[in-house]
Amino acid sequence: MATAPLREQLAALPDAPGVYLFRDAADRVMYVGKAKSLRKRVFSYFEAPVRGPEGSGESHPGPKAGLHPRTVEMVSRIDRMEALVVNTEAEALILEGNLITTHRPAFNVKLRDDKSYPYIGISLDETYPRVYFTREKHRRDRVYFGPFSSASKVRETLSLIGKIFPNRPCEGPEPGRPSGIPCLDYHIKRCMAPCVDYISRDDYRHLIDQTIAFLSGRYRGLEHELEAQMKDAAAGQRFEDAALYRNRLNAVRHLMERQLANSESMGSVDVIGVAVDDDGEAANIQVLQVRDGVLGDRQSFFIDPAGSTDASLIVEQFVLEYYALGLAIPPLVVVPQGVDTNPIEALLAERRQSGVEVRASERGEKRRMQEMAERNARLALDQDRARVARTRDRRTAALGDLQERLGLDAPPLRIECFDISNLGATYAVASMTVMIGAAPARAHYRSFTMRTEGGPDDFARMEEAIGRRMTRLAQQDDDVSLGARPSLVVIDGGKGQLAAAQRAMKAAGVDVPMVSLAKRIEEVFVPGRSDPILMPEDSPGLRLLQQVRDEAHRFAVRHHRLRRGKGMTASAMDSLPGIGPARRRAILQHFGSPERFMSASRDELEAVPGLPPKVARDLYEHLSKGGTPEQSGAVSGSGNSGWT
Numbered sequence: 001m002a003t004a005p006l007r008e009q010l011a012a013l014p015d016a017p018g019v020y021l022f023r024d025a026a027d028r029v030m031y032v033g034k035a036k037s038l039r040k041r042v043f044s045y046f047e048a049p050v051r052g053p054e055g056s057g058e059s060h061p062g063p064k065a066g067l068h069p070r071t072v073e074m075v076s077r078i079d080r081m082e083a084l085v086v087n088t089e090a091e092a093l094i095l096e097g098n099l100i101t102t103h104r105p106a107f108n109v110k111l112r113d114d115k116s117y118p119y120i121g122i123s124l125d126e127t128y129p130r131v132y133f134t135r136e137k138h139r140r141d142r143v144y145f146g147p148f149s150s151a152s153k154v155r156e157t158l159s160l161i162g163k164i165f166p167n168r169p170c171e172g173p174e175p176g177r178p179s180g181i182p183c184l185d186y187h188i189k190r191c192m193a194p195c196v197d198y199i200s201r202d203d204y205r206h207l208i209d210q211t212i213a214f215l216s217g218r219y220r221g222l223e224h225e226l227e228a229q230m231k232d233a234a235a236g237q238r239f240e241d242a243a244l245y246r247n248r249l250n251a252v253r254h255l256m257e258r259q260l261a262n263s264e265s266m267g268s269v270d271v272i273g274v275a276v277d278d279d280g281e282a283a284n285i286q287v288l289q290v291r292d293g294v295l296g297d298r299q300s301f302f303i304d305p306a307g308s309t310d311a312s313l314i315v316e317q318f319v320l321e322y323y324a325l326g327l328a329i330p331p332l333v334v335v336p337q338g339v340d341t342n343p344i345e346a347l348l349a350e351r352r353q354s355g356v357e358v359r360a361s362e363r364g365e366k367r368r369m370q371e372m373a374e375r376n377a378r379l380a381l382d383q384d385r386a387r388v389a390r391t392r393d394r395r396t397a398a399l400g401d402l403q404e405r406l407g408l409d410a411p412p413l414r415i416e417c418f419d420i421s422n423l424g425a426t427y428a429v430a431s432m433t434v435m436i437g438a439a440p441a442r443a444h445y446r447s448f449t450m451r452t453e454g455g456p457d458d459f460a461r462m463e464e465a466i467g468r469r470m471t472r473l474a475q476q477d478d479d480v481s482l483g484a485r486p487s488l489v490v491i492d493g494g495k496g497q498l499a500a501a502q503r504a505m506k507a508a509g510v511d512v513p514m515v516s517l518a519k520r521i522e523e524v525f526v527p528g529r530s531d532p533i534l535m536p537e538d539s540p541g542l543r544l545l546q547q548v549r550d551e552a553h554r555f556a557v558r559h560h561r562l563r564r565g566k567g568m569t570a571s572a573m574d575s576l577p578g579i580g581p582a583r584r585r586a587i588l589q590h591f592g593s594p595e596r597f598m599s600a601s602r603d604e605l606e607a608v609p610g611l612p613p614k615v616a617r618d619l620y621e622h623l624s625k626g627g628t629p630e631q632s633g634a635v636s637g638s639g640n641s642g643w644t
């Protein structure tokens with residue numbers, strides 16, 4: 001039911017282009033939309049208003065019949081709305097994109113995992129630009145190409161670029177390394193060594209311009225330029241340069257031959273095809289990139305349509321994100337039928353700084369390309385749906401198999417696994433990994449710094465880890481993971497580790513099903529049973545136990561290596577009383593070396609600039625007593641413990 005403020009806002013909507021925002025009772029932006037007519041578009045979400053009591057003047061609009069259930073949910077949660085009027089629909093499209101980027105509304109169409117798509121970046125803000133792999137595209141002084149559908153495709157492209165247009169691979173704003181000599185990449189002809197001035201700044205920048213032309217798909221112009229450079233070098237008897245240009249030219253021509261489209265008259269165009277599930281739960285968009293008649297690449301994007309089945313709306317939202325920043329925009333973009341092209345045309349023309357035509361194709365080669373894009377989008381969507389179904393069935397079968405073989409009352413929806421990692425008596429850690437619905441829940445993983453000292457006593461450390469975890473469960477901890485009750489606890493080890501874990505659980509007053517998995521022949525030990533359970537190697541339940549066990553081992557080793565790395569790089573000066581980073585630098589600068597400092601007299605310590613006399617005296621007392629990090633426990637591997 002609409003609230004009084006919302007009714008007033010709806011009644012005041014103008015018949016003008018603009019952007020509208022729906023907010024919930026917590027003032028969160030749920031949806032951002034643009035409209036040619038704000039009044040008509042927003043009222044399309046609601047039924048015709050029903051008059052209130054006589055003379056009240058109130059109306060109670062509800063969700064319009066026939067809307068998708070997800071849209072009905074959104075409308076029912078609207079508490080108030082905002083409307084921003086603009087001059088044109090193109091301005092509304094731009095403003096909508098900015099607001100979506102700012103608020104990330106839950107009910108807007110969005111790229112699935114769009115933050116993870118890789119790009120190729122070119123650092124034009126540097127004296128000698130780099131061509132590099134990246135997953136960000138926010139720096140306005142750099143050029144980005146992508147997004148690409150896979151990281152391996154980006155790395156293959158970068159490898160090809162390194163062969164055709166050798167550019168510096170070294171990181172940092174300036175080329176080179178401290179030694180001042182060219183690296184191996186120069187000797188294998190993957191870099192022109194700008195660090196030692198083997199190539200001028202202008203020539204290097206021209207090489208980068210050719211790289212940009214190559215990535216933009218301007219193969220024909222690049223081919224003619226390289227051919228002219230090769231002939232000029234040969235005429236000037238610069239045969240090594242001519243051979244270099246020849247190799248680049250052959251590589252570009254080979255790429256063109258492999259990717260030549262059916263018709264060279266197509267020019268440069270992006271062809272967009274879309275497929276949407278009937279239930280509005282998933283969508284896929286394919287982008288075919290044709291440059292100078294060459295089909296350069298095909299990008300596949302899975303979309304979260306937020307319940308929408310309107311393909312035209314999904315394409316509009318996609319175009320907004322896809323061409324958002326630093327992307328080479330062709331003069332023609334072919335979209336499916338039904339898409340409102342006018343605002344998209346104005347937006348892309350503004351970003352390209354020249355004319356862009358956006359239209360649906362009805363015949364000819366472009367229509368065939370459009371149909372191919374749509375077929376590929378439907379195929380990708382069907383394959384993804386089948387993959388999801390197979391994964392779901394496999395996980396369901398694994399949980400059912402575990403329930404049957406372990407005699408559990410219900411499928412173990414939440415499985416926790418514990419493992420210990422240490423180096424002798426030092427740097428001991430425990431890991432807790434979690435599977436929810438047979439899928440890794442990495443946000444619930446926890447690592448455990450052990451308090452138990454002594455030798456490699458895995459039994460005592462396992463008892464400590466389980467005891468601390470189950471105590472947090474018994475205390476109903478607020479932590480999203482430690483406060484959740486597991487359906488099954490898996491211990492990495494044999495009977496000894498299982499018995500230790502059972503003691504800890506009993507002491508905490510918690511009763512949770514528990515098993516251990518021994519690595520030797522993958523034996524499953526159950527409390528109260530002397531013989532292990534031997535599951536078949538192809539058992540889905542055993543595979544699930546192995547997966548969660550291997551994940552716990554990986555996570556424990558990772559935490560252990562981090563602790564060990566920090567401990568082994570600690571210096572004798574890290575645990576000195578009253579000495580922080582600034583005073584430590586002053587001491588080293590004054591004495592020149594830790595050895596000279598360790599043998600300093602009291603007077604010498606008091607003479608250190610910036611070191612108070614009292615701190616110098618305390619420091620001398622500490623050193624005269626033979627105080628070292630090992631004796632004080634700072635690098636012993638015990639330290640303070642706790643969940644991290």
